[in-house]
Structure formats: structure tokens, C-alpha cells
Amino acid sequence: MPGRHRELAQFLRSRRERLSPADFGLPVGPRRRTPGLRREEVAQLAGVGVTWYTWLEQGREITVSAQVLGAVAQTLRLDPGERSHLFTLAGVFDNAVPCEAQPLPGAVLATLEAVRPFPAYVVNGRWDLLAHNPEAEEILGGFAGVPRERLNIMWLAFVERTLDGRVVEFDAESARHVALFRAGMADHPDHPAWKRLRDDLLAASPLFREYWDRYEVSRPMVRSKTFIHPRAGRIHVETASFMINGGPPLARLVVYSPADETARAAMRILSPSPGAAVVALA
Template structure:
């Protein structure tokens, strides 16, 4: 179905109205306020830029042989967000329409927006985010299926802030019971510096904390003004003397693959190689998989998978 054909189906798509957000219609022929027009133009440009950066493969769609559009097509974004193609097209065209927070939330998820981008979207649309402070994880179902298929190898998707966006059953039990943690605590930096069971599972904890803090600082160089990054640093600074000491040294390091040792209370020590695969524009979210170095670690991963499926 083409966009032009869809535009003939309805005068006003679901989730949108052609009146100002206040509900008061302007006199016939009146021009919209200049700042509103500028804001809608900026919103349209922002949506186009986010759509064009996403590859079909990232969201589980076939590329096809005749694709000319960079990134996703408008109708693909509408389909992923379960919103009307007409409505999304009008939004990208800067039309004078009023959008609901629920529809903006769907678009944010379809476009894989992070916290900063999501906040920017709602600000441009003049709407209140229904889930403020929540990370729009942007992990499509197809990628979650990849995580599940990697078991018994532990696998996780993280962003550059070390937030845990998705994980398979084995990773969920590797260092602690992740399912039992509140979402705001599912961050590897926070867990490495504050969570007793997580810390006990890391064989070389001191070196691990220093490398993680250095990677975090290197990544933060591009996000120093973002509230979520500053809030995590403030939270760690308050909670952990170790973090305060390490953070004050201003060390930086780029991400590298490495062999890691974990000590699980029920299956023993596991020696695993960590490999990172970027799922989007670097340094965006990445999939980290852990493969066994030896046969003993492979057998213990299989035991861990069974424990994850039938926890004690």
C-alpha cells in the first residue's frame, strides 16, 4: 500500500486531530503561530533523521532488492508502532495535528529512541511523556529471539551507559537473579559497585570495576550534559566509596573483547569469552555474548541454563 493511497482513506487518522492542542479551533484561513510552525518543522526533521538511521535488519524486516529509501520507510515505522500510516506521514510532513502521548510513545519505540531522544520527541510535540524516566529499550522481538536462541550461552543487550535492556535466561542467572531486581537497578555499573551477589560472582572484582568505570567515562564524553548519565554518576558517587575513588582518577579505555571469570554459587567457576556485536549505530546498543573457553565451562553453562529454567 502506498502512502498516497493511504492518505485517501480518512480525513483524520486515529490518534490525531487537526485542531490545536487546546482544542480551540483557529478562525478559517488563520495562519498557525510562527513558533508552532517552527516546532512542527523541527519535529518532522527529527523524525525523518531517526527513521533514516535504522536499517530494516535492526527491526526484523527484509531489506528487499528495490529499496531506495535510506533506513526505514514511513509505512514500516507506522506498522512497527501500530499507528496509522496517514497519521505518521502527516507528522513527518509537519502538518498541524494534535498527537496523543500514547501514539508518541509507540513512535518512540518503533524508532528505537533512547532516553534523550525520547525526551526531545515529547518536547517538540508539546506532550507529557506518560512514562518519564523510562528507557525506550528499542529491542525488537526478532533480536530478543536471537538472545533466547543463544542459550545456554549467556547474552545481554546493553547501551553505552551499561543499562541492561534485554537478556536471555542464562545471563539472567549468571551473576544474580536479574528478574528479581527493579528496572532502575538493572545497570551493570550499579550492580558491580553495590550488589553483593553480583560482586561476589566476579572473580577479579577490583580490575573489573576499574575497567568498567574507564569505559563508562569514555562513553560519557558524548553525553556529559544528559540528565540520565549525570544522575547515574551522582547515584554511584553517593552509594559507593570505591566508585568515588576510581572515578576521581579520570581513567578512560575503549571497549575490547576479553576473557572473564565468574564464580557461581551452584555451578562453580566459569571462564567465558565476551564478544560485543553492535545492533545499531556505534556507540549505540550492543549485544554481548559469553562463550565458554573450555569444555568444563560449557558443561557448567548447560547446568546454569537448567537452573534458570527451573530455579531453586
């Protein structure tokens, strides 16, 4: 049995055995030897076949749908962390988990303030903008007039075109962003919000459509890029992203740090005013 399937079998068994039949109004007879629920009881409560559930708990190679796995998770009374673990072990994406904006931990907003004047922002896996400091809005071309539901890095770059003239090697950077988006979507192939954004981008941006058709993929990494700001001039930065625990699914903090002293000096010019503050959109 492969390691992941073995872990799945052990996890399901442990969650089943911790439940009391009395919790579900089931009789507890003197002959019951199995701690917790029996497999057939879990199957009945979840509305799935006994054989199918037995094979699932045995770690066999079977087809598992998100809907059925969700019923099992609900029956076993898994908390969000346990549910996520179950879906990961089963190799199934949980469509019930939203990738929409959710409240960010206060510590993340404090970090956005603390790194100023370095531009920094927070996005979820779909590149929706969840929060940013004033320097990030300045270097990314501004978001004035953009509807809140369209505050998405992909939409800003390819439809609003806020980065036009701002990024050196714009074509290469644009192609890489589409490759990042495609790689991320592979983890959410059936999520309606992902599909809606992809379809909207394909319809609204010929450039996005061109890069999408190349079928390139990429993952976030530390790298260099150069911006040209109308007031601060040329700013050479290194980008790094950090996953955020305890916030929206797949949220990450992106920070542009200066690659040289010239860029460090230029970043001090980015703040639009002394009173400008971090903006939280989630």
C-alpha cells in the first residue's frame, strides 16, 4: 500500500474510532467490540456504499468524488484542519473550501505596515488582492476606479493595464504571471470562481489569451524584476512570497525588497503621503 493511502487508512480509522455510537442515536450492545463506530455505520450515516467505504479505509485505489468525501468528513465530524487533511490524503480538491477573500490575521496587516517603504501586498491563490500597503499601490500603477471585485493582480495587469510602461521586460513578466495562474488553477480545476476569472480574462484580454494558449506553468520563487515609477524612477527589486497560516486558503504575502541602494532610496519616494495607511480588502 503506497504511503499516502496507508496514511489515509489510518486517519479514517482513528477518526471513526473516536466517535461514540450514542452520539448518533445508535444502540450500544454488549457484543460491540469495535471502539467507536463500525465501518458499515459510517457508510450508512454518510449515505455511501459499505464496500466503497471499506475500500476507502483500506487505502485501495478507488475513485473518490469531492461530494462523497465531504459526506464522509461530515459524518466523522472532522474540523476544518482534519477535513483538509482528509482531502489531501485522498488526492481530491475540496470545492467546498472558498478561495474568496476572508479576514486576514491582524499580524499580517501589521507586517504590511512594518515593511514600509518596501511595497508589499497579500493575495490568495487566485491572485485576488486581499490587502496592500500604499507603496504597493504606487508601484503597481494604482487601483483608483477599479471595482473591488476586480482587484485581482491578473485583471489589473491584463485588463486594466495598470502595469503598462511600469515593468521592464513586460512581455516576459506577463507570460510568467499567466504560467503561475495556470499552475495554480491545476489545483482548482472545477472551482467556479477560478473558471469564471479565467473565462473573463480570456474574453477581455487578447494578450492573456495568447499566453494562455502556450500552456506554460510556473511556481512562485524569489526573483528579480525592474519597475519604472513616474516619480521614483527605475526601481530594481527582488520579489519573495510567504505563505500565511491562519488566513484565507493559499494566501501569501508578497514583498518587493530593494535589490540595490538606488532602489532603496527610490522606495522612500513611493509613499503618496505621510498619512497613507495599509488597506485591508479582506
